[in-house]
Amino acid sequence: MFTGIVEELGEITGVEDQGDASRFRVRGPVVTEGAKHGDSIAVNGVCLTVVEFGDGEFTADVMAETLNRSSLGALGPGSRVNLERPMALGGRLGGHLVQGHVDxxxxxxxxxxxxxxxxxxxxxxxxxxxxxxxxxxxxxxxxxxxxxxxxxxxxxxxxxxxxxxxxxxxxxxxxxxxxxxxxxxxxxxxxxxxxxxxxxxxxxxx
Missing domain, CATH: 2.40.30.20 (Elongation Factor Tu (Ef-tu); domain 3)
Structure with missing residues (x-):
């Protein structure tokens, strides 16, 4: 669960076409601090799962359903993106309850x-x-x-x-x-x- 309070303005540094999916590489030194494999990070409001991370970047797989339903399919290297980590239990709800599931x-x-x-x-x-x-x-x-x-x-x-x-x-x-x-x-x-x-x-x- 997220709050809609953007932590960092990141950047897409790479997009790998995998046929029915894409693997995004995203630069975000703030949101990758302390990151682990399997963590969630919202990218332009879409909840994505961290696959790899290091040197201030992380990769995430984006399936066709997400590419078709959201605007992520229009992104490429150099695109700027809003990044947010999930809200910690007991943390302040600065915005409102955000699932990271684009409608x-x-x-x-x-x-x-x-x-x-x-x-x-x-x-x-x-x-x-x-x-x-x-x-x-x-x-x-x-x-x-x-x-x-x-x-x-x-x-x-x-x-x-x-x-x-x-x-x-x-x-x-x-x-x-x-x-x-x-x-x-x-x-x-x-x-x-x-x-x-x-x-x-x-x-x-x-």
């Missing part, structure tokens, strides 16, 4: 700079619209953000200077894809309410 991708539609922040508009797939609400939480490329405005096919977020300087959202331009993960609590609530509505009334008579 879909959006596209940066527009950027509107202001004096001390920037508003970014991002397209929203139709099947995710019901989970995104004004002032709710959403994860964009692994970054925990608060929704400013939620439309039928888009949402906006307001980015502070720290987010612009230390994450990929500072360099993403209109047309660039981003990974989206909606609030998992909303999905659980929807599932439970749906099952409750479908359950027979125990007090009903035939």
């Amino acid at each position: 879909g991708t959006g596209v940066v539609v527009e950027r509107k700079p202001a004096e001390h922040w920037e508003i970014v508009k991002i397209s929203l797939p139709a099947d995710l619209t019901r989970y995104v609400v004004e002032k709710g939480s959403i994860t964009v490329d692994g970054i925990s953000l608060t929704v400013v405005d939620a439309g039928a096919d888009y949402f906006t977020v307001s980015l502070i200077p720290t987010t612009l300087a230390l994450t990929t959202l500072g360099i993403k331009q209109p047309g660039d894809p981003v990974n989206l993960e909606v609030d998992v609590i909303a999905k659980y609530v929807e599932r439970m309410l749906g099952e409750r509505a479908a359950a027979p009334d125990p007090g009903a008579t035939a």
Whole structure:
């Protein structure tokens, strides 16, 4: 489980095509400190498993399902990526509960700079619209953000200077894809309410 608080802006240093998968090599001296084989690291919001590590880099295998569902397939050597290690049990939850399981991708539609922040508009797939609400939480490329405005096919977020300087959202331009993960609590609530509505009334008579 992650929090959506990016620890480091890393870099893809290599991509090995393995047919139905790819092996990524990622530079991230902060997140690899103390790393072990099998550890999890979120790369642009996608939970990946460490295969090898050393000299401030790690490798991770990315299967076809992940490449197709996320924007990782568009990355290559030199691409910058947001990196985060899992939250330690008992640690502070600085953002919100993030699983590292991408629900879909959006596209940066527009950027509107202001004096001390920037508003970014991002397209929203139709099947995710019901989970995104004004002032709710959403994860964009692994970054925990608060929704400013939620439309039928888009949402906006307001980015502070720290987010612009230390994450990929500072360099993403209109047309660039981003990974989206909606609030998992909303999905659980929807599932439970749906099952409750479908359950027979125990007090009903035939």
